[in-house]
Amino acid sequence: MLSSVQSLAIKALEGFLVKVEVDIAGGSPTFAIVGLPEQEVKEAKDRVQAAIRNSGFDFPLRKITVNLVPAEIKKTGTHFDLPIALGILSASGALSNLAQKKLEEYVFVGELGLNGKIHTCAGVLPMLISLRKAGSKKAVIPMSNKEEGEFADVPNFGAASLKEVVDLLEGNISFHQGYKSQTVEETLENYELKEDFSEVKGQALAKRALEIAAAGGHNVLLIGTPGTGKSMLAKRFSSILPPLTKEEMLEILQIYSVCRMLGKGKKIFQRPFREPHHTISNIALIGGGANPKPGEASLAHNGILFLDEFAEFSRNSLEVLREPLETFKVTIARAKDTLTFPAKFTLIAAMNPCPCGYHGHPVKTCNCTPVQISRYKSKVSGPLLDRIDLTVNMNPVNYKDWQAKSEGETSAQIRERVIKARKIQEERFKNSKTTANAFMTVSEIKKYCPLPQGGGEILELAMKKLGLSARSLDKILKTARTIADLEGSTDIKKEHIIEVMQYRPLDRKGVSDI
Amino acid sequence: MKAEEKLALIKINAFTYLRADWLERLLEIFGSGEEILKQNPKTLSEEGKISLETAEYFLKSALGLDAEQEIENVAKVGGHIYIKGEEGYPQEFLDIKEPPLVIYVRGDLNTTLAPTVAIVGTRKITPYGRRATAKIAGDLADAGVIIVSGLARGVDTAAHAEAVKRKKPTWALIGTGIGRCYPAENKELALGIIENGGAIISEYPFFTAPLAQHFPRRNRLIAALSRAALIVEGEVKSGALITAKMALEQGLDVFAVPGPIDSPTSGGPNKLIKEGAGICLDARDIIDALPINIKSNLETKEIYKEKEEPLDLSPEEIKIMDAIGSGESSIDELSVKLNMDVPSLSTILFSLEISGNLRCEDGKYSKAKI
Numbered sequence: 001m002l003s004s005v006q007s008l009a010i011k012a013l014e015g016f017l018v019k020v021e022v023d024i025a026g027g028s029p030t031f032a033i034v035g036l037p038e039q040e041v042k043e044a045k046d047r048v049q050a051a052i053r054n055s056g057f058d059f060p061l062r063k064i065t066v067n068l069v070p071a072e073i074k075k076t077g078t079h080f081d082l083p084i085a086l087g088i089l090s091a092s093g094a095l096s097n098l099a100q101k102k103l104e105e106y107v108f109v110g111e112l113g114l115n116g117k118i119h120t121c122a123g124v125l126p127m128l129i130s131l132r133k134a135g136s137k138k139a140v141i142p143m144s145n146k147e148e149g150e151f152a153d154v155p156n157f158g159a160a161s162l163k164e165v166v167d168l169l170e171g172n173i174s175f176h177q178g179y180k181s182q183t184v185e186e187t188l189e190n191y192e193l194k195e196d197f198s199e200v201k202g203q204a205l206a207k208r209a210l211e212i213a214a215a216g217g218h219n220v221l222l223i224g225t226p227g228t229g230k231s232m233l234a235k236r237f238s239s240i241l242p243p244l245t246k247e248e249m250l251e252i253l254q255i256y257s258v259c260r261m262l263g264k265g266k267k268i269f270q271r272p273f274r275e276p277h278h279t280i281s282n283i284a285l286i287g288g289g290a291n292p293k294p295g296e297a298s299l300a301h302n303g304i305l306f307l308d309e310f311a312e313f314s315r316n317s318l319e320v321l322r323e324p325l326e327t328f329k330v331t332i333a334r335a336k337d338t339l340t341f342p343a344k345f346t347l348i349a350a351m352n353p354c355p356c357g358y359h360g361h362p363v364k365t366c367n368c369t370p371v372q373i374s375r376y377k378s379k380v381s382g383p384l385l386d387r388i389d390l391t392v393n394m395n396p397v398n399y400k401d402w403q404a405k406s407e408g409e410t411s412a413q414i415r416e417r418v419i420k421a422r423k424i425q426e427e428r429f430k431n432s433k434t435t436a437n438a439f440m441t442v443s444e445i446k447k448y449c450p451l452p453q454g455g456g457e458i459l460e461l462a463m464k465k466l467g468l469s470a471r472s473l474d475k476i477l478k479t480a481r482t483i484a485d486l487e488g489s490t491d492i493k494k495e496h497i498i499e500v501m502q503y504r505p506l507d508r509k510g511v512s513d514i
Numbered sequence: 515m516k517a518e519e520k521l522a523l524i525k526i527n528a529f530t531y532l533r534a535d536w537l538e539r540l541l542e543i544f545g546s547g548e549e550i551l552k553q554n555p556k557t558l559s560e561e562g563k564i565s566l567e568t569a570e571y572f573l574k575s576a577l578g579l580d581a582e583q584e585i586e587n588v589a590k591v592g593g594h595i596y597i598k599g600e601e602g603y604p605q606e607f608l609d610i611k612e613p614p615l616v617i618y619v620r621g622d623l624n625t626t627l628a629p630t631v632a633i634v635g636t637r638k639i640t641p642y643g644r645r646a647t648a649k650i651a652g653d654l655a656d657a658g659v660i661i662v663s664g665l666a667r668g669v670d671t672a673a674h675a676e677a678v679k680r681k682k683p684t685w686a687l688i689g690t691g692i693g694r695c696y697p698a699e700n701k702e703l704a705l706g707i708i709e710n711g712g713a714i715i716s717e718y719p720f721f722t723a724p725l726a727q728h729f730p731r732r733n734r735l736i737a738a739l740s741r742a743a744l745i746v747e748g749e750v751k752s753g754a755l756i757t758a759k760m761a762l763e764q765g766l767d768v769f770a771v772p773g774p775i776d777s778p779t780s781g782g783p784n785k786l787i788k789e790g791a792g793i794c795l796d797a798r799d800i801i802d803a804l805p806i807n808i809k810s811n812l813e814t815k816e817i818y819k820e821k822e823e824p825l826d827l828s829p830e831e832i833k834i835m836d837a838i839g840s841g842e843s844s845i846d847e848l849s850v851k852l853n854m855d856v857p858s859l860s861t862i863l864f865s866l867e868i869s870g871n872l873r874c875e876d877g878k879y880s881k882a883k884i
Binding site: 202353370392499 | 637638667668699845849856857867874876877
């Protein structure tokens with residue numbers, strides 16, 4: 001007997017339909033899965049056999065062949081267990097005619113336990129989204145994936161066990177869609193951020209730099225002794241970014257779904273904040289592996305990638321970040337396939353001013369030699385620094401600031417200005433691929449960032465007297481554009497350019513005076 | 515001196531582990547440089563009373579140096595090699611305990627009656643040290659004094675740079691060969707020194723690397739070429755104090771710039787003052803102490819003129835300058851102190867920095883001049 005069950009597979013973040021064909025024929029009992037299954041798919045054999053038996057059905061002791069169509073694409077994931085089990089039940093005649101017919105109405109995804117229970121599996125959301133795009137079909141997914149499944153807008157049934165699925169097919173229980181208590185949009189609108197900028201005392205310059213970064217999509221480097229509040233500010237950066245849109249949230253959810261990072265109660269309504277340790281491997285940072293999975297860069301998609309101890313990261317791992325910083329995606333090229341994961345994030349890097357951390361501290365003494373300090377600083381130079389528009393030297397907050405009664409601005413106040421500036425940019429770039437000032441092309445910089453009267457003189461003075469390098473000119477213009485947008489000014493003014501100089505301390509000449 | 519002997523001495527000088535007076539002793543024993551190089555390690559060790567290992571190493575490094583190549587390299591950068599006793603070799607070196615056997619000079623070096631003052635100090639210069647160095651070195655250079663220092667980071671660099679800025683000659687006695695620049699960021703400064711009639715001097719072979727043991731030894735040469743020495747900043751245990759000690763041994767007047775008692779980099783000068791060094795508050799203090807035959811050639815009129823330079827600053831700029839005072843302030847501190855926001859502070863700070871009144875390092879502003 002032959003049967004065929006619909007299921008889904010996933011490549012990077014794109015789902016596609018897979019037909020699970022099961023043939024049961026006479027002969028000595030074997031069980032083979034073909035159609036380029038990976039190891040975890042092959043292991044389905046044992047899980048499926050036990051699950052069928054322990055759900056109260058007979059497992060046919062005959063020659064069973066399972067084929068996953070299209071057969072030339074590699075299949076990964078444990079979610080083929082359920083469709084394979086149903087295919088076997090159908091082919092062995094364990095299902096009624098009604099159930100056989102109903103089988104065609106659904107697409108099945110789910111991992112089976114030996115006891116017949118259905119377990120959580122990875123990538124349910126992107127698979128359902130591609131199902132929606134392919135046309136309407138109902139889906140049966142693990143109960144524990146129901147929450148993320150809701151976001152796909154596809155009628156789905158959350159099943160807890162194989163038995164329950166069979167009952168559904170036999171008509172013993174009815175297909176009931178999950179209810180939605182609140183629409184996604186509502187939830188996003190009402191989502192309140194727990195951490196606020198006003199909790200950080202002092203640090204006016206760093207806060208201002210982060211406001212500019214949020215408004216124009218610029219990357220930031222914070223330099224300061226331990227305890228100046230670098231991480232504290234970085235963690236609160238998402239609170240001044242515009243709230244997530246539904247599309248952005250879906251993109252994030254899909255990535256997290258593939259990484260099995262969505263579970264009960266783990267909802268994402270906030271921009272992700274990823275903080276990998278500096279010992280991270282290249283692959284963990286940008287993604288990859290035998291079965292390519294998104295890395296930290298993609299997990300930070302639409303959010304923040306915070307690299308603390310920036311100078312301690314290996315040169316190599318910083319080098320690999322160049323691709324996502326330039327193209328907003330990570331491409332993993334293999335001989336057979338090329339996979340792409342989105343990775344559009346704001347980079348916030350933080351580092352100490354010297355190896356011991358206390359260079360320039362008002363009280364603690366620094367034990368580093370000038371050579372060590374300049375060597376430490378030069379560790380971060382190079383191509384990655386070229387992608388960072390704003391750099392801020394942070395100093396410890398003194399006690400007076402701590403005591404200051406007046407709270408600083410709240411995140412909501414800053415966010416309002418950021419949203420306004422983003423609106424201006426949306427209008428400016430409506431016919432372009434560019435989304436924010438930080439990503440302007442050379443020709444766009446020319447078009448949208450004309451120097452104001454006297455602006456050229458300022459830059460010349462800065463180059464002559466402060467040793468500003470000519471290479472940073474584009475970055476200065478882009479940042480000045482954002483400052484102008486924050487102010488609602490159509491033109492870049494002299495003050496805007498002057499303010500940008502505050503955020504380019506590394507451009508200045510070092511110890512030598514001439 | 516025969517050309518061959520000169521080559522031999524240049525070779526012998528390549529062994530930088532033996533102090534120059536030891537080389538001198540070997541020369542006395544064997545008669546000439548050529549003769550030394552003809553010895554085998556055993557006889558050199560026995561007759562020269564040095565260990566066999568040292569003798570072997572000595573001959574290896576001496577014979578390993580291509581002296582003709584050295585002369586060629588030096589000539590390429592427009593420099594000279596002077597052997598002790600030759601014309602052009604500074605007389606001042608002959609008066610010290612350990613005169614170098616050979617010196618390498620880039621630029622013009624005429625030490626006869628030269629009005630020289632050594633300015634040395636810490637590599638970890640503070641804004642205060644920078645201001646003091648710039649002011650005093652600048653005034654001295656304007657008066658015609660040649661600033662002598664070591665081209666190291668910090669005070670040395672600031673002193674040389676100030677002279678170069680005023681297009682005045684300054685001498686750098688360095689701890690590497692003259693074919694190298696250490697620290698590398700001073701390459702431009704080194705060029706400036708040569709262009710403005712100064713000189714770079716070393717007793718080490720052309721390409722000698724920056725080795726730790728070379729730096730304290732060049733301090734004796736700084737002292738030897740100077741009429742007075744000024745220590746601007748330096749820890750209690752530091753190279754600057756070694757130079758001060760050498761200067762005292764060589765009979766120079768030693769001056770120190772007083773500093774705050776809790777600043778580690780002022781510990782050295784304050785200690786020197788306590789022990790009797792001259793207090794230097796401005797360039798006049800040093801010029802007053804120079805010998806009369808040297809002082810008479812200086813242009814001191816300007817320095818002795820009492821002048822009140824009115825600062826041409828706006829009220830807002832003055833407010834900021836006052837808030838910074840003699841210390842350092844970050845823009846955050848200023849924004850709290852003066853209740854101003856970052857954009858408006860930036861504009862004023864920028865104009866103060868461009869006009870040379872303020873200096874910004876690692877995000878902290880301090881006064882740029884006294």
